[in-house]
Amino acid sequence: MKPEKPELLAPAGSMEAFIAAVENGADAVYLGARAFSARGYASNFSEKELEEAIDYAHLRGVKVYVTVNTLLKEEEVENALKLLSWLREIGTDAIIIQDLGLISLSRQYLPDLPLHASTQMTLHNSEGAEFAKKMGIERVVLSRECSLEEIKMIKEKTGTEIEVFIHGALCISYSGQCLLSSLIGGRSGNRGFCAQPCRKKYRLYCEGKQIKTTGSYLLSPKDLNTTSGLGALIEAGIESFKIEGRMKRPEYVAGVVRIYRRLIDRYIANPAEYYVSEEEQEILTQLFNRGFTQGYFFEKPRQELMSRENPHNRGVPMGTVTGYDRRLNRIRVKLSRHLRLGDGIMVENAETRPEDKGKIISSMYAGKGPVYSAGVGDTVEIPFDSRAPSGSTVYRTHDKMLMDSLKKESESGSLRPKIPVSITAAVASGKTIRLEVKDRDSNAVTIESEYLVENAKKQPTSKARIEKQLSKLGNTIFEAAELHVTVEEDIFIPVGQLNELRTKAIEQLENLRISRWKRKPLDTLQSYESGEKGSVDRVPVDRAQVENESTTRESVEKVGQEAEKTVQECLPIHPMLSVSVYSLEGLEGALAGGADRIYFGEGLFRRPVTTGQEKGSEKGKGSGAVFEKAVSETQKAGKNIYFITPKLVKDPRMESIEKIFSRVRELGANGVLVSNLGTLGLAKAEKIPFIADSPLNIFNSRTFAFILQEGAQMAVISPELTLEELKSIASRGPAECIVYGRLELMESEHCLTGGLLGNNKGQCSAPCRSGKFTLVDEKNYEFPLLMDYECRMHLLNSRSLCMLEYVPEILENGVSSLRVETLGMDNPDEIQKVTRAYRKAIDTYLETGKQGPENCEKLGKGFTTGHYFRGVQ
Numbered sequence: 001m002k003p004e005k006p007e008l009l010a011p012a013g014s015m016e017a018f019i020a021a022v023e024n025g026a027d028a029v030y031l032g033a034r035a036f037s038a039r040g041y042a043s044n045f046s047e048k049e050l051e052e053a054i055d056y057a058h059l060r061g062v063k064v065y066v067t068v069n070t071l072l073k074e075e076e077v078e079n080a081l082k083l084l085s086w087l088r089e090i091g092t093d094a095i096i097i098q099d100l101g102l103i104s105l106s107r108q109y110l111p112d113l114p115l116h117a118s119t120q121m122t123l124h125n126s127e128g129a130e131f132a133k134k135m136g137i138e139r140v141v142l143s144r145e146c147s148l149e150e151i152k153m154i155k156e157k158t159g160t161e162i163e164v165f166i167h168g169a170l171c172i173s174y175s176g177q178c179l180l181s182s183l184i185g186g187r188s189g190n191r192g193f194c195a196q197p198c199r200k201k202y203r204l205y206c207e208g209k210q211i212k213t214t215g216s217y218l219l220s221p222k223d224l225n226t227t228s229g230l231g232a233l234i235e236a237g238i239e240s241f242k243i244e245g246r247m248k249r250p251e252y253v254a255g256v257v258r259i260y261r262r263l264i265d266r267y268i269a270n271p272a273e274y275y276v277s278e279e280e281q282e283i284l285t286q287l288f289n290r291g292f293t294q295g296y297f298f299e300k301p302r303q304e305l306m307s308r309e310n311p312h313n314r315g316v317p318m319g320t321v322t323g324y325d326r327r328l329n330r331i332r333v334k335l336s337r338h339l340r341l342g343d344g345i346m347v348e349n350a351e352t353r354p355e356d357k358g359k360i361i362s363s364m365y366a367g368k369g370p371v372y373s374a375g376v377g378d379t380v381e382i383p384f385d386s387r388a389p390s391g392s393t394v395y396r397t398h399d400k401m402l403m404d405s406l407k408k409e410s411e412s413g414s415l416r417p418k419i420p421v422s423i424t425a426a427v428a429s430g431k432t433i434r435l436e437v438k439d440r441d442s443n444a445v446t447i448e449s450e451y452l453v454e455n456a457k458k459q460p461t462s463k464a465r466i467e468k469q470l471s472k473l474g475n476t477i478f479e480a481a482e483l484h485v486t487v488e489e490d491i492f493i494p495v496g497q498l499n500e501l502r503t504k505a506i507e508q509l510e511n512l513r514i515s516r517w518k519r520k521p522l523d524t525l526q527s528y529e530s531g532e533k534g535s536v537d538r539v540p541v542d543r544a545q546v547e548n549e550s551t552t553r554e555s556v557e558k559v560g561q562e563a564e565k566t567v568q569e570c571l572p573i574h575p576m577l578s579v580s581v582y583s584l585e586g587l588e589g590a591l592a593g594g595a596d597r598i599y600f601g602e603g604l605f606r607r608p609v610t611t612g613q614e615k616g617s618e619k620g621k622g623s624g625a626v627f628e629k630a631v632s633e634t635q636k637a638g639k640n641i642y643f644i645t646p647k648l649v650k651d652p653r654m655e656s657i658e659k660i661f662s663r664v665r666e667l668g669a670n671g672v673l674v675s676n677l678g679t680l681g682l683a684k685a686e687k688i689p690f691i692a693d694s695p696l697n698i699f700n701s702r703t704f705a706f707i708l709q710e711g712a713q714m715a716v717i718s719p720e721l722t723l724e725e726l727k728s729i730a731s732r733g734p735a736e737c738i739v740y741g742r743l744e745l746m747e748s749e750h751c752l753t754g755g756l757l758g759n760n761k762g763q764c765s766a767p768c769r770s771g772k773f774t775l776v777d778e779k780n781y782e783f784p785l786l787m788d789y790e791c792r793m794h795l796l797n798s799r800s801l802c803m804l805e806y807v808p809e810i811l812e813n814g815v816s817s818l819r820v821e822t823l824g825m826d827n828p829d830e831i832q833k834v835t836r837a838y839r840k841a842i843d844t845y846l847e848t849g850k851q852g853p854e855n856c857e858k859l860g861k862g863f864t865t866g867h868y869f870r871g872v873q
Helices: 015-023 047-059 074-089 100-109 126-135 148-158 180-185 230-235 250-269 278-287 400-412 463-470 495-515 524-529 543-549 584-593 624-636 651-667 677-685 701-709 723-730 752-757 804-812 828-848
Strands: 007-012 028-032 063-068 094-097 115-117 139-141 161-168 202-206 209-211 223-225 240-243 316-325 330-335 344-347 379-383 393-398 419-427 432-439 444-452 478-487 576-581 597-600 640-644 671-674 690-692 714-716 735-741 744-748 773-777 782-787 793-796 800-802 817-821
Touching: 007 015, 007 250, 015 028, 015 047, 015 250, 015 400, 028 047, 047 063, 047 495, 063 074, 074 100, 074 524, 074 723, 094 100, 100 115, 100 126, 100 524, 100 701, 126 139, 126 148, 126 651, 126 677, 148 161, 148 651, 161 230, 161 250, 180 744, 202 752, 230 250, 240 250, 250 278, 250 400, 278 316, 278 400, 419 463, 432 495, 444 495, 463 478, 463 495, 576 584, 576 735, 576 828, 584 597, 584 624, 584 828, 597 624, 624 640, 624 651, 640 651, 651 671, 651 677, 671 677, 677 690, 701 714, 701 723, 723 735, 723 804, 735 804, 735 828, 752 773, 752 782, 804 817, 804 828, 817 828
Parallel strands: 007 028, 007 240, 028 063, 063 094, 094 115, 115 139, 139 161, 161 240, 419 478, 576 597, 576 817, 597 640, 640 671, 671 690, 690 714, 714 735, 735 817
Antiparallel strands: 161 223, 202 209, 202 773, 316 330, 316 393, 330 379, 344 393, 419 432, 432 444, 735 800, 744 793, 773 782, 782 793
């Protein structure tokens, strides 16, 4: 049985790229509006261009998905919903979306608008995909780190449509979980403005000693290329194959789409004889590459994932440096490929910055004079400002002839196959001509001429002549595949009448193909615009829950559901102090310092082996005895304890979550901390009390309300919000914010230390056990690295967040709980010291209404206030 043909989904960051995608064979194109798109630096599309693009695509049978896949600030939610409403009306086939609040609003007010879950939602397990499906999501764009077996498992369990990336740039972090660009420079990847700091230079240190590495771009992955494994992806039944590249030029889009169109069709036609030609692979390499990888589809790539020596386009090797003429500032190159004026080159080991991505050749010399082009085996001299050692490889990063050809062909409008139509006409003397034109998508138009057919006085109009005129579809997108013409003998029709009738019918068919996707405005949105938009009620706090949370404190007054209730009436009388710890020693320090609530994560992270520690016992994964003691110690102190669940949990590891849930029940813990929609949905289904953590990206009150309505006791607000932005959320329910600790900048499936320090066979010897590792950037900031027991890498911020002096402002904004994060802190005395400082700051404010004597200087040096005052773009 033939496999189903997957959709080929192409990127477009401009109208030129959009046309290139359609003309070269895309089944669908994804693009962004000028606002709320996760590629904020792309040109993107104005409203007029969006409608033109959608009409252009629908006329040709191509779908358009619009990305509205950024996290939304409070004041942006209304405009985003209005944008979705307009996109719905102009016929958008689906919205690629991230913000949970906007999803819930669109399901309420725009129920017939198809939604696709962006990869920014970090959906990577069956439970998460099922949760999204219940929200009304039709398709899930899975995390790039999912293997083919994991994808099959998700598809089999949920039956939801799956979309995966098959070509283009890769992120080192799980999408939706990267704060590196945000905290380094204020440009949030979650908001579409990633500055790509992962493509910068870093140095690796262990216990203060630099480790020599091959290449300096330690966080820069290669580009994805699945051509050789495409058949396996097709056989898996994945619905949509997505090409990355909304920042790429139109010629790139044209070339990549054309080749993948050809390869998909080739496999469907004859799977047994599928192949990828050298020419096809070379074109993909020439268009753009940082080296290629198949990513995580078929195996863990380890060091093969990374492009550490060059984070930019490598192009293809085209020659070798044989010398340098100092007098004329020219390099001498022996060519292994053709080279022409207008081509771009990059020279390996040249005394220039790699950021200078290449040089466009404006002049070239061979023998005694200038030449336009040179061939294989020729030696040429090229003006070059920097010296390059003899033997250095020269790469062609821009092939002018290839790019010119792709541009010309894409703009010609002749690449895409014509749409077959059937034409039926009835011609009889004394009657009007009745003409029907029908395509294969069930679109049909029928028109009649005003002209009455005459009897022939001299030369009658033949059936062949009528068929010829009606089938002349010229520059239209149609071709006459079938003709059904009935003609009486001895009739006469002027050619002009036939042409006019045919033209009108084709115009109507074109309009029908476009207009059938348009939608009428919905009355439901009027209720939102007339007043409901500001009516997100405060989510009521369950009295029993709060009493359980505040065992040693005063119970709360009765909480009403009315939006008019004051923050003081709705919140617990005493704000809580939560502390995340990752060992029993840390737990003891937090309790001694005055924590109200413990988040316990023993066994999540690997630790360096210390003297006397048995290597066989280091894993532990938080044995039952450890958890039992943690619960006992916490309850003895009259406090509450929640077990931390991993941020990322693939299907094969979901049983570990069930074990954590079992421990909650058996040991009487208060609940769990969840960080992805899969574990959230599972906790809800199994009636395990849970708190929603910051990786769920709670950015506005709509998302906050949605999470609480799903059953969360409390939600931890995104650390990318300012104090002022936090206020609009915290006043609506039990909210927690992180006020101390090294924020996690990314979690990566790639273990950097294992990839760099593993053996020649790519096997990992667990070097993370040998000491503490840090990454150091070009400005000498140090970023601690942690590895977990799934061999994932966690990168922490170079500075600890400290908001000790601003506790009053945070509490006055309605925050229910402050959180100290001790990730990367091993000293229990330090944990106790920090916890005590925040305990005293909270208590002083509650007693006096003023700031206490505590400040960050007493806790150390080099702190940051994160985004609480500067915010993100």
